[in-house]
Amino acid sequence: MKRSFWEQIKKRLQLSDKAGNKQKYLLVLLLLGISLMFISKMIDSPAQKSSLNGLVPETKVKSEAVFKQAKEVTDKNIKTYEDRYSNELKDLLEQMQGVGKVSVWVELSTTEKKEFVTDDSTQSQTTSENDKNGGKRTIEDQKIDEKVVIISNDGREEPIIVTTEKPKIKGVAVLAQGAENIQTKSMIIELVKKVFDIGSDQIFVGPKNPEGE
Structure with a gap:
Protein backbone atom coordinates (compact mmCIF):
# COMPACT_ATOMS: atom_id res chain seq x y z
CA MET A 1 0.00 0.00 0.00
CA LYS A 2 1.30 3.41 -0.92
CA ARG A 3 2.18 5.47 2.12
CA SER A 4 1.13 9.06 2.48
CA PHE A 5 3.65 11.87 2.41
CA TRP A 6 3.48 12.42 6.18
CA GLU A 7 3.89 8.69 6.90
CA GLN A 8 7.02 8.65 4.78
CA ILE A 9 8.38 11.65 6.68
CA LYS A 10 7.56 10.01 9.98
CA LYS A 11 9.34 6.82 8.94
CA ARG A 12 12.43 8.72 7.92
CA LEU A 13 12.50 10.50 11.26
CA GLN A 14 12.64 7.11 12.94
CA LEU A 15 15.97 6.21 11.31
CA SER A 16 18.34 3.83 12.93
CA ASP A 17 21.31 5.12 14.79
CA LYS A 18 23.48 4.13 11.82
CA ALA A 19 22.01 6.97 9.72
CA GLY A 20 23.05 9.38 12.39
CA ASN A 21 21.37 12.32 14.01
CA LYS A 22 22.50 14.68 11.26
CA GLN A 23 20.02 13.27 8.75
CA LYS A 24 17.24 13.52 11.35
CA TYR A 25 17.90 17.21 11.83
CA LEU A 26 17.98 17.84 8.09
CA LEU A 27 14.60 16.17 7.69
CA VAL A 28 13.15 18.18 10.55
CA LEU A 29 14.36 21.41 8.95
CA LEU A 30 12.93 20.31 5.60
CA LEU A 31 9.56 19.62 7.23
CA LEU A 32 9.53 23.04 8.92
CA GLY A 33 10.42 24.74 5.64
CA ILE A 34 7.56 23.05 3.80
CA SER A 35 5.14 24.03 6.58
CA LEU A 36 6.24 27.67 6.48
CA MET A 37 5.84 27.80 2.70
CA PHE A 38 2.32 26.36 2.97
CA ILE A 39 1.31 28.92 5.64
CA SER A 40 2.83 31.77 3.63
CA LYS A 41 0.80 30.84 0.55
CA MET A 42 -2.40 30.79 2.61
CA ILE A 43 -1.75 34.28 3.99
CA ASP A 44 -0.83 35.80 0.63
CA SER A 45 -3.62 34.11 -1.33
CA PRO A 46 -5.60 36.52 -3.59
CA ALA A 47 -8.93 35.24 -2.26
CA GLN A 48 -8.04 36.18 1.30
CA LYS A 49 -6.70 39.58 0.26
CA SER A 50 -9.87 40.21 -1.69
CA SER A 51 -11.95 39.27 1.34
CA LEU A 52 -10.04 41.64 3.61
CA LYS A 113 -36.82 74.12 13.43
CA LYS A 114 -39.05 71.61 15.17
CA GLU A 115 -39.47 71.10 18.90
CA PHE A 116 -40.28 67.55 19.99
CA VAL A 117 -41.87 66.08 23.10
CA THR A 118 -39.15 64.60 25.30
CA ASP A 119 -39.13 62.28 28.28
CA ASP A 120 -36.66 63.79 30.74
CA SER A 121 -35.24 62.09 33.80
CA THR A 122 -32.96 63.85 36.27
CA GLN A 123 -30.51 62.17 38.62
CA SER A 124 -29.01 64.21 41.45
CA GLN A 125 -26.16 63.22 43.73
CA THR A 126 -24.86 65.22 46.70
CA THR A 127 -21.50 64.43 48.27
CA SER A 128 -20.20 65.99 51.49
CA GLU A 129 -16.48 66.03 52.22
CA ASN A 130 -14.68 67.01 55.42
CA ASP A 131 -11.10 68.22 55.17
CA LYS A 132 -8.41 67.83 57.82
CA ASN A 133 -8.83 71.46 58.93
CA GLY A 134 -12.43 70.87 59.98
CA GLY A 135 -13.98 72.45 56.89
CA LYS A 136 -16.88 70.94 55.01
CA ARG A 137 -17.48 70.92 51.29
CA THR A 138 -20.64 69.87 49.48
CA ILE A 139 -20.53 68.72 45.85
CA GLU A 140 -23.72 68.44 43.83
CA ASP A 141 -23.76 66.41 40.63
CA GLN A 142 -26.82 66.48 38.36
CA LYS A 143 -27.36 64.34 35.28
CA ILE A 144 -30.24 64.90 32.85
CA ASP A 145 -31.26 62.15 30.45
CA GLU A 146 -33.42 63.41 27.58
CA LYS A 147 -35.18 61.08 25.14
CA VAL A 148 -37.52 62.01 22.30
CA VAL A 149 -40.96 60.43 22.65
CA ILE A 150 -41.78 58.21 19.66
CA ILE A 151 -45.30 57.10 18.71
CA SER A 152 -46.63 54.73 16.05
CA ASN A 153 -48.58 56.42 13.25
CA ASP A 154 -50.00 54.16 10.53
CA GLY A 155 -47.26 51.63 11.13
CA ARG A 156 -44.50 54.26 11.13
CA GLU A 157 -42.61 55.50 14.18
CA GLU A 158 -42.64 59.30 14.42
CA PRO A 159 -41.73 61.87 17.08
CA ILE A 160 -44.41 64.10 18.60
CA ILE A 161 -43.91 67.67 17.32
CA VAL A 162 -44.79 70.47 19.75
CA THR A 163 -43.96 73.51 17.63
CA THR A 164 -42.48 74.24 14.23
CA GLU A 165 -40.44 77.42 13.81
Missing part, protein backbone atom coordinates in the same frame (compact mmCIF):
# COMPACT_ATOMS: atom_id res chain seq x y z
CA ASN A 53 -10.11 44.44 1.09
CA GLY A 54 -13.87 44.05 0.77
CA LEU A 55 -14.50 44.42 4.50
CA VAL A 56 -12.49 47.49 5.47
CA PRO A 57 -13.66 50.05 2.89
CA GLU A 58 -17.32 49.02 3.26
CA THR A 59 -17.65 50.77 6.61
CA LYS A 60 -16.01 53.90 5.25
CA VAL A 61 -18.30 54.03 2.23
CA LYS A 62 -21.38 53.70 4.39
CA SER A 63 -20.23 56.52 6.67
CA GLU A 64 -19.59 58.86 3.77
CA ALA A 65 -22.90 58.01 2.11
CA VAL A 66 -24.88 58.73 5.26
CA PHE A 67 -23.08 62.04 5.82
CA LYS A 68 -23.58 63.14 2.24
CA GLN A 69 -27.25 62.20 2.23
CA ALA A 70 -27.94 64.20 5.41
CA LYS A 71 -26.19 67.27 3.95
CA GLU A 72 -28.14 67.05 0.68
CA VAL A 73 -31.45 66.82 2.53
CA THR A 74 -30.63 69.97 4.53
CA ASP A 75 -29.61 71.95 1.44
CA LYS A 76 -32.69 70.75 -0.41
CA ASN A 77 -34.99 71.86 2.42
CA ILE A 78 -33.49 75.36 2.46
CA LYS A 79 -33.68 75.69 -1.33
CA THR A 80 -37.31 74.53 -1.28
CA TYR A 81 -38.26 77.21 1.22
CA GLU A 82 -36.34 79.91 -0.67
CA ASP A 83 -38.12 79.09 -3.92
CA ARG A 84 -41.49 78.95 -2.20
CA TYR A 85 -41.05 82.33 -0.47
CA SER A 86 -39.72 83.92 -3.67
CA ASN A 87 -42.69 82.76 -5.74
CA GLU A 88 -45.27 83.76 -3.13
CA LEU A 89 -43.76 87.24 -2.72
CA LYS A 90 -43.51 87.67 -6.50
CA ASP A 91 -47.21 86.84 -6.95
CA LEU A 92 -48.17 89.23 -4.17
CA LEU A 93 -46.08 92.16 -5.43
CA GLU A 94 -47.37 91.86 -9.00
CA GLN A 95 -50.85 92.49 -7.65
CA MET A 96 -49.76 95.79 -6.08
CA GLN A 97 -50.90 98.97 -7.82
CA GLY A 98 -48.10 100.63 -9.76
CA VAL A 99 -46.00 97.45 -9.94
CA GLY A 100 -45.42 95.50 -13.15
CA LYS A 101 -43.23 92.46 -13.68
CA VAL A 102 -41.24 91.39 -10.61
CA SER A 103 -38.18 89.25 -9.92
CA VAL A 104 -37.60 88.14 -6.32
CA TRP A 105 -34.65 86.52 -4.57
CA VAL A 106 -34.89 85.25 -0.98
CA GLU A 107 -32.00 83.88 1.09
CA LEU A 108 -32.54 81.98 4.34
CA SER A 109 -30.11 81.80 7.23
CA THR A 110 -31.71 78.66 8.71
CA THR A 111 -34.21 76.01 7.74
CA GLU A 112 -37.30 75.27 9.83
CA LYS A 166 -40.33 78.91 10.33
CA PRO A 167 -36.97 79.50 8.64
CA LYS A 168 -35.24 82.80 9.37
CA ILE A 169 -34.80 85.22 6.48
CA LYS A 170 -31.29 86.51 5.84
CA GLY A 171 -32.11 88.88 2.99
CA VAL A 172 -34.60 89.73 0.24
CA ALA A 173 -33.92 91.36 -3.13
CA VAL A 174 -36.73 92.67 -5.34
CA LEU A 175 -36.46 94.01 -8.88
CA ALA A 176 -39.81 95.46 -9.92
CA GLN A 177 -41.15 97.49 -12.80
CA GLY A 178 -42.41 100.68 -11.20
CA ALA A 179 -39.89 100.63 -8.34
CA GLU A 180 -38.25 103.74 -9.80
CA ASN A 181 -41.18 105.57 -8.22
CA ILE A 182 -40.18 106.44 -4.64
CA GLN A 183 -43.67 105.84 -3.24
CA THR A 184 -43.99 102.47 -4.96
CA LYS A 185 -40.54 101.45 -3.77
CA SER A 186 -41.43 102.43 -0.21
CA MET A 187 -44.63 100.38 -0.39
CA ILE A 188 -42.70 97.33 -1.60
CA ILE A 189 -40.24 97.63 1.30
CA GLU A 190 -43.05 97.93 3.85
CA LEU A 191 -44.83 94.92 2.42
CA VAL A 192 -41.70 92.75 2.56
CA LYS A 193 -41.03 93.88 6.15
CA LYS A 194 -44.52 92.87 7.23
CA VAL A 195 -44.60 89.57 5.38
CA PHE A 196 -41.24 88.27 6.59
CA ASP A 197 -40.91 90.26 9.85
CA ILE A 198 -37.45 91.57 8.96
CA GLY A 199 -35.77 94.98 9.00
CA SER A 200 -35.41 97.34 6.07
CA ASP A 201 -31.63 96.80 6.17
CA GLN A 202 -32.27 93.22 4.98
CA ILE A 203 -34.26 94.34 1.94
CA PHE A 204 -33.09 95.65 -1.42
CA VAL A 205 -35.58 97.04 -3.94
CA GLY A 206 -34.62 98.32 -7.38
CA PRO A 207 -36.26 99.03 -10.75
CA LYS A 208 -36.56 96.16 -13.20
CA ASN A 209 -35.65 96.52 -16.86
CA PRO A 210 -38.92 96.98 -18.79
CA GLU A 211 -37.71 94.53 -21.43
CA GLY A 212 -36.84 91.85 -18.84
CA GLU A 213 -39.20 89.13 -17.78
Whole structure:
Protein backbone atom coordinates (compact mmCIF):
# COMPACT_ATOMS: atom_id res chain seq x y z
CA MET A 1 0.00 0.00 0.00
CA LYS A 2 1.30 3.41 -0.92
CA ARG A 3 2.18 5.47 2.12
CA SER A 4 1.13 9.06 2.48
CA PHE A 5 3.65 11.87 2.41
CA TRP A 6 3.48 12.42 6.18
CA GLU A 7 3.89 8.69 6.90
CA GLN A 8 7.02 8.65 4.78
CA ILE A 9 8.38 11.65 6.68
CA LYS A 10 7.56 10.01 9.98
CA LYS A 11 9.34 6.82 8.94
CA ARG A 12 12.43 8.72 7.92
CA LEU A 13 12.50 10.50 11.26
CA GLN A 14 12.64 7.11 12.94
CA LEU A 15 15.97 6.21 11.31
CA SER A 16 18.34 3.83 12.93
CA ASP A 17 21.31 5.12 14.79
CA LYS A 18 23.48 4.13 11.82
CA ALA A 19 22.01 6.97 9.72
CA GLY A 20 23.05 9.38 12.39
CA ASN A 21 21.37 12.32 14.01
CA LYS A 22 22.50 14.68 11.26
CA GLN A 23 20.02 13.27 8.75
CA LYS A 24 17.24 13.52 11.35
CA TYR A 25 17.90 17.21 11.83
CA LEU A 26 17.98 17.84 8.09
CA LEU A 27 14.60 16.17 7.69
CA VAL A 28 13.15 18.18 10.55
CA LEU A 29 14.36 21.41 8.95
CA LEU A 30 12.93 20.31 5.60
CA LEU A 31 9.56 19.62 7.23
CA LEU A 32 9.53 23.04 8.92
CA GLY A 33 10.42 24.74 5.64
CA ILE A 34 7.56 23.05 3.80
CA SER A 35 5.14 24.03 6.58
CA LEU A 36 6.24 27.67 6.48
CA MET A 37 5.84 27.80 2.70
CA PHE A 38 2.32 26.36 2.97
CA ILE A 39 1.31 28.92 5.64
CA SER A 40 2.83 31.77 3.63
CA LYS A 41 0.80 30.84 0.55
CA MET A 42 -2.40 30.79 2.61
CA ILE A 43 -1.75 34.28 3.99
CA ASP A 44 -0.83 35.80 0.63
CA SER A 45 -3.62 34.11 -1.33
CA PRO A 46 -5.60 36.52 -3.59
CA ALA A 47 -8.93 35.24 -2.26
CA GLN A 48 -8.04 36.18 1.30
CA LYS A 49 -6.70 39.58 0.26
CA SER A 50 -9.87 40.21 -1.69
CA SER A 51 -11.95 39.27 1.34
CA LEU A 52 -10.04 41.64 3.61
CA ASN A 53 -10.11 44.44 1.09
CA GLY A 54 -13.87 44.05 0.77
CA LEU A 55 -14.50 44.42 4.50
CA VAL A 56 -12.49 47.49 5.47
CA PRO A 57 -13.66 50.05 2.89
CA GLU A 58 -17.32 49.02 3.26
CA THR A 59 -17.65 50.77 6.61
CA LYS A 60 -16.01 53.90 5.25
CA VAL A 61 -18.30 54.03 2.23
CA LYS A 62 -21.38 53.70 4.39
CA SER A 63 -20.23 56.52 6.67
CA GLU A 64 -19.59 58.86 3.77
CA ALA A 65 -22.90 58.01 2.11
CA VAL A 66 -24.88 58.73 5.26
CA PHE A 67 -23.08 62.04 5.82
CA LYS A 68 -23.58 63.14 2.24
CA GLN A 69 -27.25 62.20 2.23
CA ALA A 70 -27.94 64.20 5.41
CA LYS A 71 -26.19 67.27 3.95
CA GLU A 72 -28.14 67.05 0.68
CA VAL A 73 -31.45 66.82 2.53
CA THR A 74 -30.63 69.97 4.53
CA ASP A 75 -29.61 71.95 1.44
CA LYS A 76 -32.69 70.75 -0.41
CA ASN A 77 -34.99 71.86 2.42
CA ILE A 78 -33.49 75.36 2.46
CA LYS A 79 -33.68 75.69 -1.33
CA THR A 80 -37.31 74.53 -1.28
CA TYR A 81 -38.26 77.21 1.22
CA GLU A 82 -36.34 79.91 -0.67
CA ASP A 83 -38.12 79.09 -3.92
CA ARG A 84 -41.49 78.95 -2.20
CA TYR A 85 -41.05 82.33 -0.47
CA SER A 86 -39.72 83.92 -3.67
CA ASN A 87 -42.69 82.76 -5.74
CA GLU A 88 -45.27 83.76 -3.13
CA LEU A 89 -43.76 87.24 -2.72
CA LYS A 90 -43.51 87.67 -6.50
CA ASP A 91 -47.21 86.84 -6.95
CA LEU A 92 -48.17 89.23 -4.17
CA LEU A 93 -46.08 92.16 -5.43
CA GLU A 94 -47.37 91.86 -9.00
CA GLN A 95 -50.85 92.49 -7.65
CA MET A 96 -49.76 95.79 -6.08
CA GLN A 97 -50.90 98.97 -7.82
CA GLY A 98 -48.10 100.63 -9.76
CA VAL A 99 -46.00 97.45 -9.94
CA GLY A 100 -45.42 95.50 -13.15
CA LYS A 101 -43.23 92.46 -13.68
CA VAL A 102 -41.24 91.39 -10.61
CA SER A 103 -38.18 89.25 -9.92
CA VAL A 104 -37.60 88.14 -6.32
CA TRP A 105 -34.65 86.52 -4.57
CA VAL A 106 -34.89 85.25 -0.98
CA GLU A 107 -32.00 83.88 1.09
CA LEU A 108 -32.54 81.98 4.34
CA SER A 109 -30.11 81.80 7.23
CA THR A 110 -31.71 78.66 8.71
CA THR A 111 -34.21 76.01 7.74
CA GLU A 112 -37.30 75.27 9.83
CA LYS A 113 -36.82 74.12 13.43
CA LYS A 114 -39.05 71.61 15.17
CA GLU A 115 -39.47 71.10 18.90
CA PHE A 116 -40.28 67.55 19.99
CA VAL A 117 -41.87 66.08 23.10
CA THR A 118 -39.15 64.60 25.30
CA ASP A 119 -39.13 62.28 28.28
CA ASP A 120 -36.66 63.79 30.74
CA SER A 121 -35.24 62.09 33.80
CA THR A 122 -32.96 63.85 36.27
CA GLN A 123 -30.51 62.17 38.62
CA SER A 124 -29.01 64.21 41.45
CA GLN A 125 -26.16 63.22 43.73
CA THR A 126 -24.86 65.22 46.70
CA THR A 127 -21.50 64.43 48.27
CA SER A 128 -20.20 65.99 51.49
CA GLU A 129 -16.48 66.03 52.22
CA ASN A 130 -14.68 67.01 55.42
CA ASP A 131 -11.10 68.22 55.17
CA LYS A 132 -8.41 67.83 57.82
CA ASN A 133 -8.83 71.46 58.93
CA GLY A 134 -12.43 70.87 59.98
CA GLY A 135 -13.98 72.45 56.89
CA LYS A 136 -16.88 70.94 55.01
CA ARG A 137 -17.48 70.92 51.29
CA THR A 138 -20.64 69.87 49.48
CA ILE A 139 -20.53 68.72 45.85
CA GLU A 140 -23.72 68.44 43.83
CA ASP A 141 -23.76 66.41 40.63
CA GLN A 142 -26.82 66.48 38.36
CA LYS A 143 -27.36 64.34 35.28
CA ILE A 144 -30.24 64.90 32.85
CA ASP A 145 -31.26 62.15 30.45
CA GLU A 146 -33.42 63.41 27.58
CA LYS A 147 -35.18 61.08 25.14
CA VAL A 148 -37.52 62.01 22.30
CA VAL A 149 -40.96 60.43 22.65
CA ILE A 150 -41.78 58.21 19.66
CA ILE A 151 -45.30 57.10 18.71
CA SER A 152 -46.63 54.73 16.05
CA ASN A 153 -48.58 56.42 13.25
CA ASP A 154 -50.00 54.16 10.53
CA GLY A 155 -47.26 51.63 11.13
CA ARG A 156 -44.50 54.26 11.13
CA GLU A 157 -42.61 55.50 14.18
CA GLU A 158 -42.64 59.30 14.42
CA PRO A 159 -41.73 61.87 17.08
CA ILE A 160 -44.41 64.10 18.60
CA ILE A 161 -43.91 67.67 17.32
CA VAL A 162 -44.79 70.47 19.75
CA THR A 163 -43.96 73.51 17.63
CA THR A 164 -42.48 74.24 14.23
CA GLU A 165 -40.44 77.42 13.81
CA LYS A 166 -40.33 78.91 10.33
CA PRO A 167 -36.97 79.50 8.64
CA LYS A 168 -35.24 82.80 9.37
CA ILE A 169 -34.80 85.22 6.48
CA LYS A 170 -31.29 86.51 5.84
CA GLY A 171 -32.11 88.88 2.99
CA VAL A 172 -34.60 89.73 0.24
CA ALA A 173 -33.92 91.36 -3.13
CA VAL A 174 -36.73 92.67 -5.34
CA LEU A 175 -36.46 94.01 -8.88
CA ALA A 176 -39.81 95.46 -9.92
CA GLN A 177 -41.15 97.49 -12.80
CA GLY A 178 -42.41 100.68 -11.20
CA ALA A 179 -39.89 100.63 -8.34
CA GLU A 180 -38.25 103.74 -9.80
CA ASN A 181 -41.18 105.57 -8.22
CA ILE A 182 -40.18 106.44 -4.64
CA GLN A 183 -43.67 105.84 -3.24
CA THR A 184 -43.99 102.47 -4.96
CA LYS A 185 -40.54 101.45 -3.77
CA SER A 186 -41.43 102.43 -0.21
CA MET A 187 -44.63 100.38 -0.39
CA ILE A 188 -42.70 97.33 -1.60
CA ILE A 189 -40.24 97.63 1.30
CA GLU A 190 -43.05 97.93 3.85
CA LEU A 191 -44.83 94.92 2.42
CA VAL A 192 -41.70 92.75 2.56
CA LYS A 193 -41.03 93.88 6.15
CA LYS A 194 -44.52 92.87 7.23
CA VAL A 195 -44.60 89.57 5.38
CA PHE A 196 -41.24 88.27 6.59
CA ASP A 197 -40.91 90.26 9.85
CA ILE A 198 -37.45 91.57 8.96
CA GLY A 199 -35.77 94.98 9.00
CA SER A 200 -35.41 97.34 6.07
CA ASP A 201 -31.63 96.80 6.17
CA GLN A 202 -32.27 93.22 4.98
CA ILE A 203 -34.26 94.34 1.94
CA PHE A 204 -33.09 95.65 -1.42
CA VAL A 205 -35.58 97.04 -3.94
CA GLY A 206 -34.62 98.32 -7.38
CA PRO A 207 -36.26 99.03 -10.75
CA LYS A 208 -36.56 96.16 -13.20
CA ASN A 209 -35.65 96.52 -16.86
CA PRO A 210 -38.92 96.98 -18.79
CA GLU A 211 -37.71 94.53 -21.43
CA GLY A 212 -36.84 91.85 -18.84
CA GLU A 213 -39.20 89.13 -17.78
